[in-house]
Amino acid sequence: MRLIQCRHDGRLTVGLVVDAGSVQVVAAEEGVYGLARQAIAEGRPLSEVVAAALTETRLDYAALVDNGELLPPLTHPDPAHWLVTGTGLTHLGSADTRSAMHAATLVDESTLTDSMRMFRMGVEAGKPAAGEVGPQPEWFYKGDGDCVVAPEAALRSPSFAQDAGEEPELAGLYVIGDDGTPWRVGYAVGNEFSDHVTERFNYLWLAHSKLRACSYGPELLVGELPEHLEGTSRIVRDGQTLWEKPFMTGEANMAHSLANLEHHHFKYRNFRRPGDVHVHFFGTATLSFADQVRVEPGDRYEIELPALGRPLRNTLERDTESDYAAAKPL
Missing domain, CATH: 3.90.850.10 (Fumarylacetoacetase-like, C-terminal domain)
Structure with missing residues (x-):
């Protein structure tokens, strides 16, 4: 599993890398940091926490790069x-x-x-x-x-x-x-x-x-x-x-x-x-x-x-x- 962070619609956004062209948005109010803190508190692997928070939204990876939105x-x-x-x-x-x-x-x-x-x-x-x-x-x-x-x-x-x-x-x-x-x-x-x-x-x-x-x-x-x-x-x-x-x-x-x-x-x-x-x-x-x-x-x-x-x-x-x-x- 590979994750990125970016700015999307003015907000800190987490994405699961699907392939070289797209990322799937993960629901996370405090980015990867918040997901990690949740995993620690719940005693669960981070991969499980991410999988449970996946949304249907996908973003164009190349566009994030071209627009300078990667974090x-x-x-x-x-x-x-x-x-x-x-x-x-x-x-x-x-x-x-x-x-x-x-x-x-x-x-x-x-x-x-x-x-x-x-x-x-x-x-x-x-x-x-x-x-x-x-x-x-x-x-x-x-x-x-x-x-x-x-x-x-x-x-x-x-x-x-x-x-x-x-x-x-x-x-x-x-x-x-x-x-x-x-x-x-x-x-x-x-x-x-x-x-x-x-x-x-x-x-x-x-x-x-x-x-x-x-x-x-x-x-x-x-x-x-x-x-x-x-x-x-x-x-x-x-x-x-x-x-x-x-x-x-x-x-x-x-x-x-x-x-x-x-x-x-x-x-x-x-x-x-x-x-x-x-x-x-x-x-x-x-x-x-x-x-x-x-x-x-x-x-x-x-x-x-x-x-x-x-x-x-x-x-x-x-x-x-x-x-x-x-x-x-x-």
Whole structure:
């Protein structure tokens, strides 16, 4: 089951994806968020709640796209209660880079960089047995719901940014129950969008490089996630493909299990605040930046993961000046 959210007749609307051309409207006053809260309260699978709320109304999927009416597939009415975070150094990479990474884990511990040491910890113990806990991954904060951009909309890069690079990722979408239990609503394609020049200058600037916009969707996969997922990430300039590369995700291509990544996020009590929405990016191994591509304003990011439905597309815009005003004493 795959769901979308959109604006239809001026209202937040949920749709069940029927096929590439149409979606069936789901009766939902508070969008997917409200459906998830209902499923939690009633102790029922989300798929059952959705099936019971289906209407006879169908919408033209292409028209929603063309009219700019798509929204992220899970949102919160208050952006401050919609947290966006992620993990890095989680993916094994393509076959040739994987062998190089594994070879690097055989060298003496004292010669490893901090990044490679963390990656090695994940390779060795990131998929613990049920009931056990593996090493914690790299973790970062991106922002709250105000940093999220709808599918097909523009990702805005700040005037001080050194880079505007895509990160094709799988994202987990969650709602926190009234008792503090995190409930995974489903998965979506994500563009985690970072400043790789800033990050590469000094890894201690990773936190700065991640405070950018991001996008996920347009579809939310409800149910079982395949262990092996293959997709394509591309940059389109003036209607022509500038750069394109396949990427792999899913647990079969990761050093950590999803359960281990979730544990090390939700173990913090402040991330289990009842009613909150969490969007957590699971990492990538494929970047156009690594191939010396510089994305320019007007270019379009396209991230395609067929198992999760329609590709995620966004264009790049750059702020020409900072809107920051110096802090003033009271």
